Amino acid sequence: MLAEPPPSLRYVSACAATAAARETRPAGYWRRLLPALAVLAAVTRLPSFRHPLWNPDEGYLAVQARILADGGALYETVVDRKPPLLPWLYEACFALFGDDSLHPLKVLAILAQLLTAAALAATARDRWGDRAGRTAGVLHLLVSVGLNPEDAQAATFEIFMLPFTAAAVCCAGRGRWTGAGLAVAGAFLVKQTGGAVLVPVLWLLWRSSPQRADLVRLAVALALPVLGAALLTDPSGFLFWTVTGSGAYATFTGSELHVLSRALANTALLCAACAGLIAPVVRVVRIAGAGAADLWLWLAASSAAVLAGFHFFGHYYLQLLPPLTLLAVAALQVLPRDRLASALRTSAAACALFLVWGLLAPRPELAHAHRLAAQVRHRTAPTERVLLWGMHPETYWLADRAPASRYLTAGLLTNYSGGRDGPHVGEKYGVAGAWPVLVAELRDRPPTLIVDDSRGKPYAPERLPTLRRLLAGRYEPLPDQVDGAVLYVRSPGG
DSSP states (O other): OOOOOOHHHHHHHHHHHHHHHGGGOOTTHHHHHHHHHHHHHHHHTGGGGSSSOSSHHHHHHHHHHHHHHTTOOBTTTBOOSSOSHHHHHHHHHHHHHOSSOOHHHHHHHHHHHHHHHHHHHHHHHHHHOHHHHHHHHHHHHHHTTOSOHHHHSSOSHHHHHHHHHHHHHHHHHTTOHHHHHHHHHHHHHHOGGGGGGHHHHHHHHHHTOOOHHHHHHHHHHHHHHHHHHHHHSOHHHHHIIIIISOTTTSOSOSOHHHHHHHHHHHHHHHHHHTHHHHHHHHHTGGGGGGTOHHHHHHHHHHHHHHHTTSOOOGGGGGGGHHHHHHHHHHHHTTSOTHHHHHHHHHHHHHHHHHHHHHHHOOOHHHHHHHHHHHHHHHHSOTTOEEEEESSOTHHHHHHTOEESSSOOSTHHHHSGGGTOOSSSOSGGGSSTTHHHHHHHHHHHSOOSEEEEOOTTOTTOGGGOHHHHHHHHHHEEEEEEEETTEEEEEEOTTO
């Protein structure tokens, strides 16, 4: 009786058979697959329409978009630690469909997941055949909701970064280096950690015995969009806010146990959602030496991106899904066919559980933001400016009031935005130079209303001398509070 060939040989045989069959592929493959993936993408993101928004990142982007639409300038009149592509997308959607709803962005998030699934399907099909392509697209969409709904269902950075990362690897696998460079640039311009996909792209370039022209095409296609974005904003501001100005944010010190518990919780959630993917990968981990090294490099680079900054927010983990999906598909090529059905069943069951969670999950902080926004609208005129001292910029958007400062959260001024709740929160840990700018803004255009929404957090005004002096000298608190949030109005002599 002949011994069964090892997994690595079966993997090579599968790749060889796929290459031989490429010329005889049936027509209509994408015509049948894309509608099915589109339906699945829409179903998996149904919970995203349940609430006006899911997390503060969506609120931040919505407020940014309004400021930009009113003539503001990114990295000058409104700032964030992110590249400009997604704020511009929000601004464009608001211009086309109005700025009172995020539904157009939620639809675009469905499209983003569909494009990611299609790019992964194309990569898997190129390597292992038609069935592998279908499997990759379906598996990605099933696991794409496998986190806390606030992370998986929000139309924010990682969701719009994924199509670019998947396209970069697909283009690199086909030797299309201009397309790969543009895709890497797109990923970076959505979120800096998207640039991690450059690692597998460079590996594929090296493996292809490149000509100098290939490297030049990749480098130029990557550099030009990034330079263009810098020039369209403020070059020095772009460099500071996206690269050099986040030293205090990207540290491990402060709230180590708090951050570690978040890391463990989100890792456990992702493992539960990806149980159908992880099992086959673990069984045939040796395929790394037989043609899947670029996928392992992609997973490793994405893992490093998740680790960067030591914050471990759930939405960071979405970056792991495309390489993990392709590794699972690679493993399934050498496992018995019944393992494919098992992987699909397990992933579908996990997906159903996360969808139920998304459809039933309460959002107490959103309810608080609505109540606070109602008070802000009641006590200010539409043209008056407000300062919300807290971590929920969506209140500006819900109240339809302009912020009195370019800093939309207290986190940028205290370093609390990284989830820190220990000693590394305070004025001296904020973004360099931010407090003098804030003081000048509030002096030149004093807000009609200041809302202290700290509610006992470490960034409360009593722990911040500059803000405490400002409130004591020019504002007085109202007797009524909103769930612990204190409203301050201008004092008669202020």
